[in-house]
Amino acid sequence: MAGLFEPALVAALIVLGAWAGLHHLEPDSRIRARTGGLAGIAAVAMAGALAGLVLRPETGPLAWVPALFCAQMAVAAWIDRQTTWVPDTVLLGMCLVAVLAGFGQPASPVAALVSGWQLSAPPILFGLAWAVAGLAWAAAFATWRLQAMLGRARLTPPDLVAFMLPLGVFGPTGPAAATYALTGGLALGVMHVAPLRRALIHPQAAAEGARDLGLDGNLPVPALMLALPALAAVYLAAG
Numbered sequence: 001m002a003g004l005f006e007p008a009l010v011a012a013l014i015v016l017g018a019w020a021g022l023h024h025l026e027p028d029s030r031i032r033a034r035t036g037g038l039a040g041i042a043a044v045a046m047a048g049a050l051a052g053l054v055l056r057p058e059t060g061p062l063a064w065v066p067a068l069f070c071a072q073m074a075v076a077a078w079i080d081r082q083t084t085w086v087p088d089t090v091l092l093g094m095c096l097v098a099v100l101a102g103f104g105q106p107a108s109p110v111a112a113l114v115s116g117w118q119l120s121a122p123p124i125l126f127g128l129a130w131a132v133a134g135l136a137w138a139a140a141f142a143t144w145r146l147q148a149m150l151g152r153a154r155l156t157p158p159d160l161v162a163f164m165l166p167l168g169v170f171g172p173t174g175p176a177a178a179t180y181a182l183t184g185g186l187a188l189g190v191m192h193v194a195p196l197r198r199a200l201i202h203p204q205a206a207a208e209g210a211r212d213l214g215l216d217g218n219l220p221v222p223a224l225m226l227a228l229p230a231l232a233a234v235y236l237a238a239g
Contacts (some may be wrong), residue, residue, distance in 0.1 A: 011049070011068060014093055015042050018075050021087025034082040034205070048074030050234070053089055056239030061125065062104045064239065065097070072097040073228040076158075080224040084205045086158040093138070094224075095133035098165050101235070103129070107171030136164065162227035166234075175234050182230035190226065200225055 019038045022031050035041060052070030053167045057063075081085050086094075099221065102108035113128055140157040150170060155163075166179040189196045201222065 003071065006038055009147035011071065013089075013096075014068065014072050015045050017093050018045075018079060018087065021089035022079070024081075025067070028042070031083055032200070035079055041078075044074045044078045044082075045071040047137075048072070051236065055236040058239070062100070065100045065104060066235075069097045069235070070100045071231055073232050077225050078159060080222040080228075081200060082202050082205055084202070084222050085156070086206065086224060088137075088157075091157055091161055092137045092191040093131060094161060094165075095136045096129055098169055099129040099132045099136070100125075102169045102171075105170055107173045108169055111171075111172055113201065135201070136161070136168070140164070156223075157186045159223040162223035163232055165227060175238050179227070179234045181230050182233065183227045186230060 008107070015038070018041045022037075033122055036043065044081075048069040049069035052066035052068070056066040056070075058066055072090075072094055076086055076090050079090055099110050102110040103114045105111055109133055111193060114125065137157075139159040144155070144157050162183075166176040170176040170179070186196075186200070190200055191197075206222070
């Protein structure tokens with residue numbers, strides 16, 4: 001049972017962190033209604049976890065990571081589509097499980113932090129993941145604040161995390177390049193293919209996001225909604 005502690009803790013953080021974070025977005029009732037609240041988030045997380053379990057079975061100390069990684073990607077993408085602004089709790093959770101996933105990728109920049117003895121010690125693994133995730137999350141917000149100071153606050157923290165994830169998980173490899181290419185393809189499709197745009201972008205949420213960012217009527221593209229499906233597809237295919 002001891003080996004289940006870390007994955008159970010991360011799973012609880014995914015669902016409860018996302019639900020709690022939504023309470024800090026205004027207006028609360030509308031945002032929670034769009035995302036389905038706690039039940040809706042749990043259902044989305046379960047669907048992602050099942051995809052990870054079925055399509056990327058693993059063994060060893062990181063066997064539980066694909067399910068949690070896919071669950072967090074599903075939750076973050078869903079909230080980004082429905083609100084165009086991902087709560088801090090979800091963004092930090094996304095950084096955490098991305099670091100855990102990167103530990104299992106030899107070319108990932110975070111894999112160098114992990115040696116064989118650390119992989120066999122889940123508490124050390126989990127502590128390292130928290131430390132690296134916290135640094136990545138802080139870097140995204142520091143960059144956002146710097147943009148605001150310069151009067152060019154356009155790339156939000158979720159956008160910045162979306163750009164960092166493929167390199168953070170895969171390193172400078174073919175899978176990372178494939179993820180960026182697929183994300184770019186989805187962005188082009190959203191701009192030119194109406195059915196795809198309706199599937200990936202919530203019109204009212206996009207309009208509200210454009211107003212918040214001062215984009216003068218240009219609808220923003222939710223970066224995590226595009227980047228995370230691409231990352232999930234490449235991650236599962238690479239397994």
